[in-house]
Structure formats: C-alpha cells, structure tokens
Amino acid sequence: MLFLHFVYLLALTTTLVLSILVIILVWLFHLAGMSYGYYKFHRKTSPINGKELPGISIIKPLTCVDANLCENLKTFFNLKYPRYEILFCVQEHNSELIDIIERLRIQYPHVDSQLFVGNPMEEKNTHENLKDVSIKRKGKPWWKRILSCGLKKLAPTEETIGFETDEIKNPKIFNMLPAYDKAQYPLFLISDSGLLMHEDALYDMASCMTDDVGLVHQMPFTCDRKGFAGSVEKVYFGTQHARMYMTINLIGINCVTGMSCLIRKEIIDRAGGLKAFGNYIAEDFYIAAEVTKQHWKICVAPTPAQQNSGDYSISIWLDRMIRWFKLRMRLSPLAYIEPLQECFTSAALAGVVTDYLFQWNALVVAACHILLWFLFDYFMLRITQGGPLPFSKFEFAIAWLVRELSAYYIYFKAFTGSSTIRWRGKEYHLGSGTRANEVYSPSSSPVPTIVIEASPTSSPSTGTHLLPPSL
Numbered sequence: 190m191l192f193l194h195f196v197y198l199l200a201l202t203t204t205l206v207l208s209i210l211v212i213i214l215v216w217l218f219h220l221a222g223m224s225y226g227y228y229k230f231h232r233k234t235s236p237i238n239g240k241e242l243p244g245i246s247i248i249k250p251l252t253c254v255d256a257n258l259c260e261n262l263k264t265f266f267n268l269k270y271p272r273y274e275i276l277f278c279v280q281e282h283n284s285e286l287i288d289i290i291e292r293l294r295i296q297y298p299h300v301d302s303q304l305f306v307g308n309p310m311e312e313k314n315t316h317e318n319l320k321d322v323s324i325k326r327k328g329k330p331w332w333k334r335i336l337s338c339g340l341k342k343l344a345p346t347e348e349t350i351g352f353e354t355d356e357i358k359n360p361k362i363f364n365m366l367p368a369y370d371k372a373q374y375p376l377f378l379i380s381d382s383g384l385l386m387h388e389d390a391l392y393d394m395a396s397c398m399t400d401d402v403g404l405v406h407q408m409p410f411t412c413d414r415k416g417f418a419g420s421v422e423k424v425y426f427g428t429q430h431a432r433m434y435m436t437i438n439l440i441g442i443n444c445v446t447g448m449s450c451l452i453r454k455e456i457i458d459r460a461g462g463l464k465a466f467g468n469y470i471a472e473d474f475y476i477a478a479e480v481t482k483q484h485w486k487i488c489v490a491p492t493p494a495q496q497n498s499g500d501y502s503i504s505i506w507l508d509r510m511i512r513w514f515k516l517r518m519r520l521s522p523l524a525y526i527e528p529l530q531e532c533f534t535s536a537a538l539a540g541v542v543t544d545y546l547f548q549w550n551a552l553v554v555a556a557c558h559i560l561l562w563f564l565f566d567y568f569m570l571r572i573t574q575g576g577p578l579p580f581s582k583f584e585f586a587i588a589w590l591v592r593e594l595s596a597y598y599i600y601f602k603a604f605t606g607s608s609t610i611r612w613r614g615k616e617y618h619l620g621s622g623t624r625a626n627e628v629y630s631p632s633s634s635p636v637p638t639i640v641i642e643a644s645p646t647s648s649p650s651t652g653t654h655l656l657p658p659s660l
Contacts, residue, residue, distance in 0.1 A: 205545070208538045215535045219565050222432035223572060225439045231575035232491045234396040242395055244272035244374030245451070250364040251290075251382045252280045255499030259289050264386045266297040273391065274301040276368035280360065281307055305367045357467030360615060369463045372454060381448040383498035385412055390492045394451045403456050403485025404477060407449040408434050410493035413579035418502045420580050420588040425506070426496070427570035429592065433530075438489050445487065447473025449494040456483055470610070470617060471516045493573060507595065512610045514603040519619055528600050532562045532593050563589060 247265060251258075265275055277290050287306065294302050357363045369377065376398065378391070390407070397405045408431060411423045437444040450473065457463060460479045466472040477487060517524040528534055536558040540551030566589060570578065578585065608619045 205542060208542050211529050212535055212539050212542070215530050218432060218436045218530070219562075219569075221439055222434075222436040223565065223569050225435045226431060226569065226572045229435070229489055229491055230493065230572060234393050234491060242271055242392075243376050243398075244274075245270065245391065245395065246368075246372035246374045246377040246454075247273055247275045247391075248278065248365050248368045248372065248377055248379050249275060249382065250278045250280070250361050250379075251286060252364075253283065254286050254289065255383070257385075257497050257499035258286075258382065259293070261383065261385045261497050262289065262293055264388070265380070266293060266300045267388055268386060268391045269388045270391045270395065272374070274303070274373065276372060277302065277304045278364045278368050279304065279306045280364045303368070303371060305371075307364065357464055358617070359467045359470060359472050360612070362463055362467040362472055366463055366467075369457075375454055376451055377454050378449070378451045379447055383496055384449055385495040385497040387492060387495065390490070393492050394490045397488045397490055398451060398453075399488075401486050402488045403453045403480040403483065404445065404487045405451040405490050406445045406447075406477075406487070407490045407492060407494035408573075409446050409448055409496060410573055412495045412497040414497070414501065416501075417584075417588065418506065420584055421503060421591055422496075422501060422506055423574075423579075424566075424570065424585065424588040425510075425592050427573040428566040428589070429596075431493075431573045432566075432569055435489070438487075443474060443477050443481065443487075445473050445477035446494075447476065448496070449490075450476070451490075452476065452480070453485070456480055456485060459483065470612065470619065471520060474520055503591075507599065508611075510595075510599045511602045511606070512612065514599055515606070515608070515610055515619060518603065528597065531596050532559060536562070 249262070249265070279286055279290070287304070290304055294300075294304070357366070365379070376395070378394070380386070394405045394407070410426045410431070411419065413419075413423075434444055434446075456479065457465075457476070460466075460483075466475050466479075469475050480487060514524065514527075517527075529538075536555040539558045540555035543549040543554045544551040563586070567582075567585065570585070580588070610617055610619060
C-alpha cells in the first residue's frame, strides 16, 4: 500500500512539474517569437553599393496555372536588384503556362531569363528510341521550337547537359535540376510558384548574406486575399506558425521552409548538387542541415514570403497542414508533443494546475489564459503584417477560433492516417527521415526529358537542348 502511495505521489509530482514546464515554455515562446519578429520584420536594411552585390539566379519551379500566376511572376521581373536572372522550370509541357512565361519574357527583354520544360508524356512514348537533340533558337515561335525539338539530331560539337536521376524522388528537385546546372551566379534563390515578390525583397535578402551566412530564408506568410479562407491562412501563418518559426530560429534550431531560400551555390555544389537532396520530400530541412554542417550561418530575411496562390480554400489549407505535420513527425520526435503547445491544451493545463496548487477557479484561469493568448496572437499578426490587417477584429476572432480548433483535427488525421502524402500531383510513401517512394499508378510515366530555352536577350551561341534521361 505504501508503495502504491509512493507511485501515486511520484506520478502526480511528475505530471505537475511537466505541466508547469509546458505552460512556462509556451509563454516564453510567445514572448520570444513576438520580440524577435518585432526586431526582425520590415526593418530597413543598410544601403549597399550595387557593385558589391553578388549576382543571383532565381529558380522558379512551376507546375500549373492559377488565377494569380501571371501577377506573381511579373513581380520577379520588377525587382530592384542590379544583377539577377530568372530560370523558369516547367514540370510538364503546358501550353497556357509556357505562353504566360513567354509573354512576360517578351514584355521584359532587359531581364535575363531562361525557360526549362519537361515533357513526361513525350518521354513515355519515345523512351526506347530517344536520341540527344539540340535546336538553335532562330526566331521561330516558341510552340514550333518545342514541337520540332525532337526532329533534329544533335550535332557532335553542340553542348549537352547530363545528371543522374535514378534516385531523385522529389519532383520539385527534379524540376529544378537543369536550371541549377545552368545558374551563372554564386547565389541562387529557390522561389515557389505561388509567391509574390516585393520589389525590395531580393535586395533585403542579399543584404543579409554576410560573409559568414550561407542561407537566407523568408518566413512563410500570405498576401491580403479575399474570402474567409484567405483570412484563416493569414491568421495561421501570422500567429502560431510565425511564433514557432521565429522562436525556433532565434534559438538556432533548423527550421527552414524552402519556398523562398537564398543559398550559396558553392555549398550545394560541395554536397553534390541539388540532386543530392532529391530522395527526400523535406529537401529544405536537409539543405539547411548541410549549410550548418559546412559551418555557415542561417538567417531569417526581414521580409516574409508573400504566398499568393490563386487556388486556396479551407480544405486545401487543411490538407497542406496535415502533410506538413506528417513530415515533421518523421523529422523530430518533438512533433508528437506539439498538441501540448496549442492554446486550448495549455489553457486546460493551466486551469488544472492552478486549481490543484492554489485552489483557483480552473474555468476562470483557463478563460484568462485564452484571452491573453488571443491578444498576443493579434499583436504577433500585426507585427508580421507590418501594417493594418485586411479584415476586421471580429473576422480575426472567428478565423483565429477556426485555426485553433482545426489544429486538433490536423493532429488527429496525421496521427491516425497513413504514411502517404500527396504533393505536386503525385502520391508518396514516407520512410524514415522523409525519404520518399512514389506510389506508382498505371498511368505513371518515366523520367521526363528536359527542354531548355534561352533568354531572348542571350547570345546567339545559347541554344535549346533536349535532355534524355539516364537510361
């Protein structure tokens, strides 16, 4: 009996200590995230001589067209930065998408740009008899060049590009490989298709790339978009996500989202190129790990990344959050205790602990906890936004409540669901450390070929190449 009483006291004491520790930590995270965000976001960077700024190759992996794509891509042609190039990577032959890119390249001829196109359906039909071919750009319309690129043989003196693709499971990495190989500058920016870029954002990121920094990343945020789904996304990325993202980066833990990352090319070259990270779905985590492994620092940019996808809804956002949490579960065991840092969970812990220790009313304590949390999140969102919010305080309250309650649905689906995820139109089975194996369907096609179109302003020697896969 005495032993059971001892076990009970030990379990009770341990539970109380851990609960108090959780409550303290979540509030420390709140204060640290707000403080670091206030210090970091929307600060004017020190002016730098344009001659001292290194050139930057912007790699834009694209998959499909949405309502905001043209507007988003146009912002990359209007960046206030002295030397940069844009390398567009289209995963599959998409006439509408290629047409948008071509029109923008014609509209902005002074911006150096190239277009890289993959064609899995063509490869599927010609895999057995595929030959290396190259077409010189001679003023033909883009669609004629693409259709005719398979009809001419490669001259012996013309250039080809090759890379191993057998182990590349990540479609984003595979899509970017030819652009990475052709990048001419010492820094390259990986920028997702759904991002809108402010004209000074690239300059701000480059200003953070000091001599000891190897990677500069933007914290994910959203543009001001219409509809309640846009409000929920903005509340999530500007409160819970911003708080955790900034705090974790402040204490030096690897927390990099790869939607907008400026990286020293020499670091990735030393690791074997982008293809070295092609077997992981969470390639951004491993790229950041490689940067720190080579003793470089990682820095958060002063301007958050402006997500502006034309396709957004509550269900799309939920699916994305479930996918992200499944990845986190395979990257760190700490992901399994994430529900403890949610508002309502920590509020319940605070109520129970104070009721037991001080006989305070648990409901009153929990209500005060939630109210204070709500106010802190509002201030965090204002800090991240850097100005007035695009919705009323009432809409913020409703969106905040939806976000807080939906978190438990996300955890439940991730904990109880399968280890497969859908990403970029394909389904993957996650192994350890986010190693991925594609779940093939009967309609799956082999590795795509790659077409490279030179910039309209490139020298005449730059041609168009059709790359066969490694057989």
